[in-house]
Amino acid sequence: MAKNLTHKILEAHLEKGRLIPGEEIAIRIDHTLLQDATGTMAMLEFEALGLDRVKVGLAAQYVDHNLLQTDNKNADDHRYLQTACARYGIHFSRPGNGVSHQVHMERFGCPGLTMIGADSHTPGAAGVSMLAIGAGGMDVALAMAGMPYNFPCPKVLGVKLTGELPEWVSAKDVILEMLRRYDVKGCVGKIIEYYGPGVRTLSATDRETIGNMGTELGATSTVFPSDERTRAYLEAQGRGEHWKELSADEGATYDEYAELDLSQVEPLIACPSSPGNVKTVREVAGTKVDQVIVGSSVNSSFRDLMVTARIAEGRHSAPDTSFHINPGSRQVLENVADQGGVMPLLLAGARIHQSGCLGCIGMGQAPGTGQVSLRTFPRNFPGRSGTVDDKVYLCSPETAAASALKGVITDPRDLGAEMDYPRVHDPEKYLVDESSIIFPSDELRRTEVVRGPNIKPFPDLDPLPEDLRAVVVLKVEDNISTDTVMPAGNRVLPLRSNIDAISEFVYYQIAPDFHRECRDLGNVVVVGGDNYGQGSSREHAALAPRHLGVRAKIVKSFARIHKANLCNFGILPLVFRNPDDYGRISKGSKVEFPNIRTQLESGAEEIEIRVDEEPMTVVLEVSERQRSHLIAGGTLNWVREQVIQGG
Numbered sequence: 277m278a279k280n281l282t283h284k285i286l287e288a289h290l291e292k293g294r295l296i297p298g299e300e301i302a303i304r305i306d307h308t309l310l311q312d313a314t315g316t317m318a319m320l321e322f323e324a325l326g327l328d329r330v331k332v333g334l335a336a337q338y339v340d341h342n343l344l345q346t347d348n349k350n351a352d353d354h355r356y357l358q359t360a361c362a363r364y365g366i367h368f369s370r371p372g373n374g375v376s377h378q379v380h381m382e383r384f385g386c387p388g389l390t391m392i393g394a395d396s397h398t399p400g401a402a403g404v405s406m407l408a409i410g411a412g413g414m415d416v417a418l419a420m421a422g423m424p425y426n427f428p429c430p431k432v433l434g435v436k437l438t439g440e441l442p443e444w445v446s447a448k449d450v451i452l453e454m455l456r457r458y459d460v461k462g463c464v465g466k467i468i469e470y471y472g473p474g475v476r477t478l479s480a481t482d483r484e485t486i487g488n489m490g491t492e493l494g495a496t497s498t499v500f501p502s503d504e505r506t507r508a509y510l511e512a513q514g515r516g517e518h519w520k521e522l523s524a525d526e527g528a529t530y531d532e533y534a535e536l537d538l539s540q541v542e543p544l545i546a547c548p549s550s551p552g553n554v555k556t557v558r559e560v561a562g563t564k565v566d567q568v569i570v571g572s573s574v575n576s577s578f579r580d581l582m583v584t585a586r587i588a589e590g591r592h593s594a595p596d597t598s599f600h601i602n603p604g605s606r607q608v609l610e611n612v613a614d615q616g617g618v619m620p621l622l623l624a625g626a627r628i629h630q631s632g633c634l635g636c637i638g639m640g641q642a643p644g645t646g647q648v649s650l651r652t653f654p655r656n657f658p659g660r661s662g663t664v665d666d667k668v669y670l671c672s673p674e675t676a677a678a679s680a681l682k683g684v685i686t687d688p689r690d691l692g693a694e695m696d697y698p699r700v701h702d703p704e705k706y707l708v709d710e711s712s713i714i715f716p717s718d719e720l721r722r723t724e725v726v727r728g729p730n731i732k733p734f735p736d737l738d739p740l741p742e743d744l745r746a747v748v749v750l751k752v753e754d755n756i757s758t759d760t761v762m763p764a765g766n767r768v769l770p771l772r773s774n775i776d777a778i779s780e781f782v783y784y785q786i787a788p789d790f791h792r793e794c795r796d797l798g799n800v801v802v803v804g805g806d807n808y809g810q811g812s813s814r815e816h817a818a819l820a821p822r823h824l825g826v827r828a829k830i831v832k833s834f835a836r837i838h839k840a841n842l843c844n845f846g847i848l849p850l851v852f853r854n855p856d857d858y859g860r861i862s863k864g865s866k867v868e869f870p871n872i873r874t875q876l877e878s879g880a881e882e883i884e885i886r887v888d889e890e891p892m893t894v895v896l897e898v899s900e901r902q903r904s905h906l907i908a909g910g911t912l913n914w915v916r917e918q919v920i921q922g923g
């Protein structure tokens with residue numbers, strides 16, 4: 277039977293289950309990716325498994341998030357990660373070498389392989405036709421230990437691309453067009469596979485942009501065929517031997533279909549404060565812009581910076597507009613410099629930063645009060661920039677560059693009257709500099725792991741009791757992102773390896789007393805709407821609430837990674853059977869979970885609880901494996917039980 281490419285890759289890696297949407301499957305993982313913000317906790321979890329060496333084809337650790345060093349903490353974490361990588365056999369990409377997604381694609385990504393990464397934008401590896409999935413740190417730690425990755429088999433949405441992008445329109449506009457159609461939860465439970473004649477008009481880094489931001493659609497992953505463009509990219513990286521051709525079989529079918537004519541795409545922009553709030557640039561043109569940032573997690577490739585440089589060449593940014601460049605990697609910056617792109621940027625007034633995520637995760641670059649910031653980043657959830665009531669827009673490098681020059685949101689096509697569109701071609705051979713990557717070796721194996729004082733052991737979590745009584749501590753609405761649950765930014769990120777300390781920031785932007793109330797109340801419940809926990813993969817959005825006594829979350833629906841993280845840390849992910857029950861429960865409601873342990877052990881999907889003494893039925897839709905983890909009080913407890921039982 278003719279197969280689509282997603283099923284071909286999944287089948288080649290399938291360890292358990294059937295490719296039936298919704299059923300849990302387990303796949304073998306070829307690569308794992310960690311970044312420092314999620315990686316310290318994941319590394320502690322890996323260490324807790326007690327292995328001598330990683331057991332995965334290739335494990336990589338990037339330091340790209342916590343780059344500001346305002347006290348000892350981040351630098352201590354960097355040293356911890358570097359020494360742990362040496363000790364356990366993990367590739368270590370040093371601070372300043374670049375964003376995980378960009379560097380992994382440059383140096384390690386291979387068509388047809390699988391990867392999980394403790395970063396929700398891991399699917400960017402679609403650029404070199406990997407099937408890459410964002411996951412919580414615990415799941416990545418298990419994969420580093422050689423275990424397969426378990427997840428619900430997704431549907432495959434086949435998107436046929438036709439035509440070719442017009443001038444001044446680029447890959448970011450394609451993914452914004454997808455967001456305009458599907459919004460932030462339209463692709464939950466799906467892998468998006470692009471196919472058709474339009475694919476070959478997109479370069480590997482264009483595909484990376486589209487894959488990276490597929491996450492904002494709620495998608496599990498994104499897959500692109502591996503073709504001549506993939507070959508050209510790998511050859512330019514000096515890794516041509518890793519290329520192989522991959523595509524769907526002739527006549528392959530998909531669970532769902534869509535078509536996108538690239539020639540019809542126009543400059544688009546996601547308005548504050550959701551990646552799904554997409555308008556045409558024309559609709560908001562003329563809005564005054566205080567800050568423009570090109571780069572970071574997405575749109576930070578050679579092409580993206582070079583097109584910005586060529587647009588800015590011989591011009592200057594507007595006097596009231598602060599213009600920033602965050603290169604995706606040291607390699608990108610070296611190549612842009614080599615091809616004459618740095619001088620035009622400097623002369624245009626750009627502030628060129630080190631390679632890394634920076635303002636994308638609130639590590640600096642926060643806009644001022646009431647200021648408008650235009651960014652080529654992947655997400656703009658409320659307050660993520662670090663500024664309360666921020667006004668962050670997401671757009672292509674072309675729109676960003678045009679707006680930086682004019683000082684107002686500008687459709688880049690309007691520059692057509694002043695200049696020709698500077699079409700940028702990727703180098704036939706990139707300058708390759710691997711000196712900031714430390715490769716594993718037998719000699720490094722003897723390295724002693726150095727732990728700073730801020731690295732605290734993984735907290736103890738008790739197993740699920742037979743009966744549970746709790747109080748609703750917070751009720752929130754739809755589309756709450758993990759940025760709201762567990763904010764990032766320079767005050768909070770350095771605490772990622774200290775759960776007790778970071779817990780004080782849970783929900784602090786919308787409920788500053790959350791942690792105190794939890795401590796007063798004992799066991800608590802959080803109530804939410806649809807798509808609860810969208811966005812980042814940060815497991816701290818589950819682990820820190822659990823540490824504060826959150827034992828269940830009852831919502832209308834969950835985002836994929838957050839739900840898996842809740843199971844990993846023993847928080848019951850419950851869904852209202854009747855969505856109207858959302859109205860029957862409020863802050864202060866008393867919730868009883870009688871015989872909850874027995875209910876879970878019996879495999880019940882419908883769970884009977886009592887809310888303010890009235891019965892209510894909620895649904896627990898998890899796999900058998902996750903059920904055992906919830907009963908044990910979390911995955912780590914469960915793994916330890918298995919080790920003890922196994923002798």
Ligand code: MIC
Nearest residue numbers: 313314395396637812813814
């Ligand atoms: C993000 O974009 O939110 C991040 C930073 O990449 C996160 C990881 C984190 O919270 O550390 C993600 O998306 O997983």
